[in-house]
Amino acid sequence: PKDKKYKDLIGKTVIVPIINRQVKIVADESVDPKFGTGAVKVTPAHDFTDFETGKKHKLEMIQIIGFDGKLNENTGLYKGFYANEARKKIVEDLKMSGQMVKIKEDYVHNVGTCYKCSRVLEPLPKEQWFVKIKPLADKAKKLVQSDEIKIVPKKFKKILLWWLTNFRDWNISRQIVWGIRIPAYRCVTKSDWFVSVEKPKKCQICGNCKFEQDTDTFDTWFSSAQWPFATLLAQDENSDFFDYFYPTSVMETGYDILPWWVARMIMVGVFTTGKKPFETIFLHGMVRDKNGQKMSKSKGNVVNPLEMVDKYGADALRSALIFGTKEGGDISFSEEKVIGMRNFVNKIWNMARFIEMNEKVVDKGAMNRTTTKTILNDLQKEYKKEKKQYLKFMDSYQFSKALGLVYEFIWHRFADFYIEQLKDEVINGNIEALGVL
Ligand SMILES: [Zn+2]
Ligand SMILES: [Zn+2]
Structure with a gap:
């Protein structure tokens, strides 16, 4: 202008x-x-x-x-x-026709492309269903602001509030086959829509036309936003599942779907039930390869979790996903890490075997009572202290720190230090020595 x-x-x-x-x-x-x-x-x-x-x-x-x-x-x-x-x-x-003046090839502009085949998208105008978002978002915002719904790690609170402030009205209709069909019907005479949860017997607008149901389906997030209560209400009538399990205590998911799933579960949950859907949200990071790259088939850097379970066991895999990870941060993942954790799991196994095997020894050798007692007292003290710290970590959703503590304690203190000193006692069958734990 x-x-x-x-x-x-x-x-x-x-x-x-x-x-x-x-x-x-x-x-x-x-x-x-x-x-x-x-x-x-x-x-x-x-x-x-x-x-x-x-x-x-x-x-x-x-x-x-x-x-x-x-x-x-x-x-x-x-x-x-x-x-x-x-x-x-x-x-x-x-x-x-001689109407072309010049073709300029050296300019850049943005075009939307398909996330699956990366071809250029051509937007077309089409009638769609929208949900007015502000009244829903405002209620959700209050719950998050006041910490009635807590978010762990804390840094995501700001991000969630940003989304709840900046959401556009929600386009909930999709032109795809797989999904829940939208229960809206078009009156063919008045060419207008009415909505009915039950399949209507007659047109609710003109009373006597061959009304047609919309062929569109719901946005997948519109359906999954109802998960926290719909799954509980889908039980038989007499079930008290809903009263017992709603709100859910902890909702755990990846941070990448915070606006698409978590925010919408809050909005739809509050709208439908009048109550928040969960007390706490815990968000985990993305699993990336050891160089921090996104895993993808084309890069060939994908680690198949089922293969890891077959090779090293589920405990090794679980530990590898948590060990050394900052809560809500991305995870650098590699087979070596699973191997490291498999070694840790084996260590626990071997320690248990060592103690168990020697339990059967009947011929109890001599035992230096005083030294043993001192060692056991120290162990008990340390164990108590570590346990307290461990519970603190667990209660505050610092799972990686909790695992790190267990790893350190079991491997470097319990095994390397205590069992090492008490080895003879264990071998002599004085297994009750470790009963203090
Ligand atoms: Zn495509
Ligand atoms: Zn009609």
């Missing part, structure tokens, strides 16, 4: 070449004047920003790509071509 060189053009019309359609020239803040000439074409039906611009300036919303991905009747001769084919053809045709 501030660009003087185009001032006189605003309000006039231009002709779109080839199709010979007249379109209005408007000035809008959404265009970066430094991008190219500062003048751009607007396609309200095929771009999110242009959609807003189009609404503001009351531009015609001309859809030129159909839901089959091909150009439609609004494109004249190009009808039936896929968008990328048509683009090439238009360039040829413009050259032929």
